[in-house]
Amino acid sequence: MSGEDRQSQLAREHKERQAQRAEQAPPKTKRNALIGAVVAAVVVVGGLIAATTLLGGADAADPTAASPAPSDSTLAQLNPSPAPSGSVNPAKVTCSYKKDTSGSPAKKVGMPPSKPNMKLKTMTITTNHGDVVIDLLTAQSPCAVNSLAFLAGKNFYDNTKCHRLATPENSGLGLLQCGDPQAKADGKNPTDGQGSSGYVFDDELSAGVQYVPGVVAMANGGPNANGSQFWISLSNETTQLEPVYTPVGTVSKGMDILDKIFKGGWITNPADITGDGGSNAPKIPVIIKDVKLS
Numbered sequence: 611m612s613g614e615d616r617q618s619q620l621a622r623e624h625k626e627r628q629a630q631r632a633e634q635a636p637p638k639t640k641r642n643a644l645i646g647a648v649v650a651a652v653v654v655v656g657g658l659i660a661a662t663t664l665l666g667g668a669d670a671a672d673p674t675a676a677s678p679a680p681s682d683s684t685l686a687q688l689n690p691s692p693a694p695s696g697s698v699n700p701a702k703v704t705c706s707y708k709k710d711t712s713g714s715p716a717k718k719v720g721m722p723p724s725k726p727n728m729k730l731k732t733m734t735i736t737t738n739h740g741d742v743v744i745d746l747l748t749a750q751s752p753c754a755v756n757s758l759a760f761l762a763g764k765n766f767y768d769n770t771k772c773h774r775l776a777t778p779e780n781s782g783l784g785l786l787q788c789g790d791p792q793a794k795a796d797g798k799n800p801t802d803g804q805g806s807s808g809y810v811f812d813d814e815l816s817a818g819v820q821y822v823p824g825v826v827a828m829a830n831g832g833p834n835a836n837g838s839q840f841w842i843s844l845s846n847e848t849t850q851l852e853p854v855y856t857p858v859g860t861v862s863k864g865m866d867i868l869d870k871i872f873k874g875g876w877i878t879n880p881a882d883i884t885g886d887g888g889s890n891a892p893k894i895p896v897i898i899k900d901v902k903l904s
Contacts, residue, residue, distance in 0.1 A: 700728035705753035707809045712831060715801060716808035717791035719764040726756035733758060733859060735767075736900040739871070742842075742864030744826050746903070747857055751814040754828050754836060754856045755903070761807060761838055762901040769899065771795035773802040775876040775892035777845070784845025786871060787829055788898060789838045795891040797877030802889030806837035819853035822846065824865060827855040844872045871896055
C-alpha cells in the first residue's frame with residue numbers, strides 16, 4: 611500500500627470512528643475527543659472561530675492576546691492538583707497493556723511491565739529550551755506513569771518534536787501536545803498526531819480532575835485508548851474539559867518555557883488528515899532531547 615493510499619485509509623477510518631462516537635456519546639462528551647492522539651476538535655469561541663479558520667493555509671494569528679500560560683509563581687496560586695480521593699495499596703497495583711489495533715503508525719519498543727514502580731516522584735523533560743519538571747501523580751495514575759517510565763527508559767521520546775499547540779483561537783483551549791515519535795511538527799506532515807507506541811492502556815480517572823494550567827495528562831484515541839502522547843494545559847479554557855483524560859502530574863518548573871512557546875503562536879497544517887487541527891505545530895519548535903523519571 612502506498613503512503614498516499616495509507617493516508618486516505620487513515621482519514622477514512624478516522625471519519626468512521628468519529629461518526630460512531632457521535633452516535634454513542636452524550637453532547638458534552640463529543641467535544642472531549644479533541645485531545646485524542648488522532649482527534650483535535652474545532653470549537654466556536656465567542657461565536658467568532660469556525661472550522662474554516664483552522665483549515666486555512668499559512669501561519670495563524672499570534673495567540674498572545676488570550677489567556678497566556680501562567681508563570682511559576684502564578685501556577686502555585688492556582689493549586690492545580692487533580693489528585694482523586696481515596697488511596698492505593700502499592701502492593702496490589704498491577705497494570706495491563708495491550709496491542710494497539712487501530713492501525714496508527716507506531717514506534718514499537720515492547721510493552722511496560724505489569725508491576726509499576728510506585729516510588730517515582732518526578733519526570734524531567736529536557737527540551738531544546740531547557741528543562742520542564744513535572745511532579746508525578748504516581749499513586750493516582752500508576753499505570754500511566756509506569757508507561758511513561760518504560761518509554762523514557764527505552765529513549766522513546768528522545769529527539770521527538772511536540773507536534774500540536776492548541777490555543778483559545780484555534781481550538782478553544784490552551785495546551786502543548788507531545789509524544790508522537792513520527793511527528794515532524796512542520797505544519798506540513800499530514801500524519802502528525804497519529805503516531806504512538808504500539809500499545810494502549812486503560813484510563814485512570816477521577817471526577818475531581820480539573821485541567822488547570824500546569825496539569826499534565828495523557829492524550830487518547832477514545833475511552834481506554836491511552837498511548838505515548840501527553841499534553842500540558844496552558845490556559846484556563848482547558849478547565850472546560852470533562853475528566854476523561856488521565857492526569858499524570860503538574861508542572862513544578864519550566865512554565866516560563868511553556869509560556870514562551872504559547873505566546874509564539876502556531877502553524878496551521880492544511881494537510882492534517884484528521885481535518886480538525888490535530889497537528890497545528892508551535893511556531894517555536896519544541897524538541898524533546900531526553901525524558902527521565904525518578
